[in-house]
Structures are given as C-alpha cells and as structure tokens.
Amino acid sequence: MDILSKIKEKAKANRCRIVLPEGGDARIIKASRSIVDQSIADITIIGGLEALKKEFSDMADRVDIMDPDSDDRIGAYIDDFYEMRKHKGVTRDDAKKLLLENSVYIAAMMARRGEADGFVAGASYTTRNVARAAIQCIGVDKEMGVVSGAFIMALPDKKFGDDGIFIFADCAIVPDPNARQLSSIAISAADLLKCLLSIEPRLAMLSYSTKGSGAGDSVDKVREATESVKALRPDILIDGEFQVDAAIDPGVCGIKAPDSPLKGRANILIFPNLDSGNIACKLTQRLAGAKAIGPVLQGLKKPASDLSRGCDSEDVVNTVSVIAAMA
Template sequence: MDNIFLFLREKAKKNPKSIILPEGEDKRIQEAVKFIVKEKMAKVILFDKKGNLGGLFKDVGNEDFLKIIELKDEVMERYANLYFELRKKKGISLDIARRIVRENPVFMAGLMVREKEADGFVAGACTSTSDVARAAIHCMKREGETPTVMGAFIILVPDCPYGENGLFVFADCGVIPLPTTEQLAEIAIEAADFTKDILGILPRVALLSYSTKGSSKGENIEKIIKALEIVKKKRRDILIDGEFQVDAAIVPEVAGIKSPHSPVAGKANVLIFPNLEAGNCGYKLVQRLAKARAVGPILLGLEKPASDLSRGCNVEDVIDAVAITVIRAQRSN
C-alpha cells in the first residue's frame, strides 16, 4: 500500500470539489495550494487576512481552481450574523459571534460549507484541534442520527508487514477525551466505514485495551466489551473484535497465542483506542519512532467533510488531507 496517497490524489482529480483552506498565511498551506491548483486536485478557496496573497499564485495557472477571499469587515459580518443565528439559543450574543468569527476564520469556513458555498474544509496548520473540531461541530450539521464527531488518522508505516501492509486507520485520536460505551461503538463504526469507502480496503477492527479477551478485569474492560456488543448488534457486516492488547491485534504470532480463534486478532487494520490520551500518544509514537505518515485527524460524523491538521504537519500532509476531503465530498454529493 506504499502508493495509497498517490491513489487518493488521482481519485480526487477525477472530480475536483471546492475545499476551503482558511489558514492562507501559513507557508505550508501556500506551498500545498500551489501543488493542488497546478494538479487540478481541488478547487481551492483560500482565506487572505491581510489582502496580500494574490501575488504568490500568479505563475501557478489554472485560475479556475483558486479563489482567494479577503477577510474584509463586511464579509466577516455576514458570517458573524449566521453564527449568531445558529448559536443564540446557546447564549451567544452577536458581539461574541463577531469576535469568534473574526479571531478564528475556521468558523467562517464551517459556515460556508453549511451554506453550500464549498464542499468541505481543511484546517489546523496553525489552529488547535479543539478549535477546528469546535468550528466543525458548531457550524456544520451532524451526519444522520450519529451524535458523535471523532477524529481518525490514516497511518502508513514503511516496511511494515502488519495491518494492510503497513496501512492502518487509528481512531479516535483527536476529539473525544473519554468516550462513553455508545461513543466508542460509533467511533468503531465510522472508522470502519471510512476505511472501506475511502481507502477501498476491508476493515478489520480491533478495540484496543491493556487486556486481551479477559486477561484482565475492570470497569474500562467492561465498557469495551459492551461497545463491541453494540457494534455487532447494529452492524453485522463489520468485522470487529476485542478487547485486544496492541500486539494481539496486529501480530499474527502473538494472536495465535493470546486469541487463536478470533477473526480479527493478528490482522487488524483499524485500531480503536479506549480514550483520547491513548489514541493521541499512540499515533504520535508511531509517526515519530517508525517514521510513519500520519494524515489527519479526519473529522468523521459530519454531514459534510472536514479535516484537521496537526500543527506539526508538512506540505505533503496538507495535500493528502485535501485529497481525502475531496473524495469524501464526491461521495456526500
């Protein structure tokens, strides 16, 4: 699966969608935009806080694939009013709405997607995950009856025999600090569907823990077991099992000892972490120690696609997050 990101980029090019990048002042974003526009991967809407970005893209070509919006007062006022109307029942005043939208244009990006002025957004290069997630949750509609918004990562580990030849999906690594049993089940379902629909591979989902199939007892273990039961009841088509320690989930030799009869043990390619601490630490350890690619957190559970970026992202991460957001927009449209 070494070429998975090339595959996703090519898939995005087949039907480019309009994607907002609200952090136009970030140099990594600017470099990514040049590539995306040149390759006609997405129709980029770039926010310009200071009104000085136009000259950076004169030689890129493909003018129809780039729209720069200067964040003038009259523009911001319109979206501040939209945000106020959405959130006034939560106690937000118009003045507070103005401050939020002006200080964090990611909220304007979310509102534009809600208003169908764009198909999705990608942000986070210089905005915290909590702010990106809050903008998406407050401004965009949830998907169907799903009450949970979560963050998934695509992880590609070089020279790795585990998962899907080194390809994994990790969740939730970005949004929910302490998921309930029901939320844990929703995280597993959303991550499985994302793996199948966007990556085109059969998801084999492992619910992770410090225990493997009853080797330890405790309240947290019981929560995972109940989450497993919920998924199996709701979605019999999903191949899922747990609870597993990481080695039992992905290493066939260990699985043969700890859980020899599981259809998932030793073969998992979707790893569901018990809480945000574990998920966030887990993906960053793999990213830094194994020199893995980690793209995300991709926000799942929304009606329209949005993706966060780590503030430690590079240009390639931005390009690939946009490609994934385009493909998800292709499906949602």
C-alpha cells in the same frame, strides 16, 4: 499505486472545493500551489488579499482568495451564524467578532452553506478550535452522535495492517469515551476506510487485556462497545478486547486468541481513550516512520479535518486529498 496516489485520484475525480482558512501560513500557501497544480481540488484560501494576490499572481484565475475584511460574502456568513446561535445568547456583534477573528468559522460556514465541500485547518488553530467550529457550523451526524478524530497511518513495513495501512481512532477529540461513544467511533472508522480505499475493515478494540486476560472498568467498556458494534453493524468484522500485539500479529493472536476472526490482521485500531490513541499515533509516526494523515474529523455532516501544528506542506496536501476524496 500507493495509498496516497489512490486517494488523490479519487479526489481528482470528485473535483471538490476545499477551504483553507490559514492563508497567512507559508505551509498552507505552498500546499495550495501543489493542490492546484495537481488538480486535486479547487481551493478557497482565506487571508490578507494583497499578500495572497502576490503569492498567487501566476494562478490568479485558479485560486479563490477571500479576505474577511473586504469580501462581500462575509456578511451572509455572519448573519447565518447569528441565526444559528442566537438561542445560545450570541448577538450579531458576537458573531461578527468571532468570524472576523477566527477564519476557521468562515471555512466551516462555507461548508455548511454548500459553497464548499469541506475544509482543512489546524496549522495554527488548535484541535479544540477546529473541532468547535466544525461542530457548531457543520453539525454532528445524528446517526453517529459523536465527533472523533481518525488518523490514516501508512507504515513503511507492509506486513502489518492492509499493506501497511491502518486507521487509528480516536486520537484527537474524546478524552474518555463511554461504550456508546466508543462504538460510534469504531463504526465511523470502518466507514472511513471503506469510503476512502474500498478496503474491507477489520477492527480491533484495544485494551490492556486480551479476551479476559485482564479485568477492570476499562476492559468492560471495550467489551460492551464491541458487542454494540456487532449488534448495530453485523457487516463489520470486529473483535475485542485485544492487546495491540494480538490485534496486528498473526503469531501472537494464534497464542492469545486463536479463535478470533481477525487472525491478527486488524487494519483499524480503536483505542479505549484519547491518551492511548494520541500517544500511539505519534509514537508510530516518529519511531516507525509512518505517514500520519489527519486527524480526519469523523461524525460530521460534511468532511473536515484538523492538522497537526507540526505539519509540513506535504501533510496539508495529503489531508486535503482525503477530505476531497470523502466529499
């Protein structure tokens, strides 16, 4: 059974409700039909009532359609958001305008209130909009302290990672994490891999240096983050700092870092900044033919995920499967 099949089976067993707030997008509609047909999750889709009723006329009893302009549930979400944010100067009119014009906030409020187990958005919303809604409505896990974006990467070449599986982080949220943030990103990624696939995490903290071959502030940051993870979570196998070839190739690791417990078999790659993480993810996807799922938003109180605006319907199905499996 491949990775996606395993994740989908876990999602089906959880039988969660996931909100898709971009119901006007053809990719979301197509994905919703597939999700329901495969029984991956129960779906609430947000958009124009008449258009969506027509799209789902053959499965009306299996899809929850919410039109922000007419649904009776919206008032409670507006009231709750106002109460949450009034200390920031938000008025009820502000809250109403924000939610009615940005359905991703409705999705996030449903998750906050326990009416849904998570949400997936980003086909049209930017990562910034999706992350802001998640942080403001769902909230940050105090233990983690930072929200980050992780991609599950499935490579056709099975000799790398764990049968071709990697997690890349952070590829979406924190532009230049400090050592504390980097250690939290690493811990979140380790927990994500174990939760989703029951695979023991093997983390490499990446740099332009391998075990002292280079020097600089960035190298020092990665070393400090590595030691922090070791102290906070001694159960996690982690090493660094590493150039990526030493992290994933046993032959190169044997030359550059022969004493490393990773032995060139990392299945989680933690990048020193957002530039490197985002570039690496897209290069691996385009040049190596990898399937990239996410970015899953780590460090929240409930599961949520962004999407690439270049996603297709299959990407949406896969990402919903991950969020449902996490719930």
